[in-house]
Amino acid sequence: MTTNGTAGTASPDAADVQKELIVFLEAKTNQPIAPDQDIFAEGLATSLFAMELVVHLETVHGIEIEGPDLRLANFSTVEKMVALTLRLKGAGGAETRD
Template sequence: MVSQNRSHTDPLAEPEAVVSELLNFLEEQTRSPWEPETDLYRDGGLSSLFAMQLVVHLEKSYDIAIRGADLRLDNFRTVRLMSALVCRLQQAQADGRDG
């Protein structure tokens, strides 16, 4: 599990570690198993309200800010897409950019 309060000196998250952590989070929250490529909203029937829970979880778990264009539902459709978003935002933050 990823630390809730990552410092800026922590290494960037690895994509597969993010996938694993997110799959665990989703299973805990929904009591259902998930696959990394499952469309969570089409196939799983999750709501856009749950997408906001995911935003909060990702921001707290990975010390990132998800704003503006990154808040599109398409970034949260699959666990792999969320992992890519986390890694991209962490890299931008490490490089001194905003997303």
């Protein structure tokens, strides 16, 4: 796991990660996005877009998403992506494995 700390902050805040993800997703989909909205079930994203999400999260948050974490379920909502990001950064975050 690779981490990339931000200036003045030891670990990301869930609200900051959520806000950043919503801004990114809304720019990509041209739709308002709610934290609990399933972007795949609603047709706002495809499995190909999931790979773009992986690259985005890895680049912006300095994490590596590998193996069992590369499941579409981990990217279906902003809430799940925030939990995954925080868990991989070691900040807690209860990522679910459904």
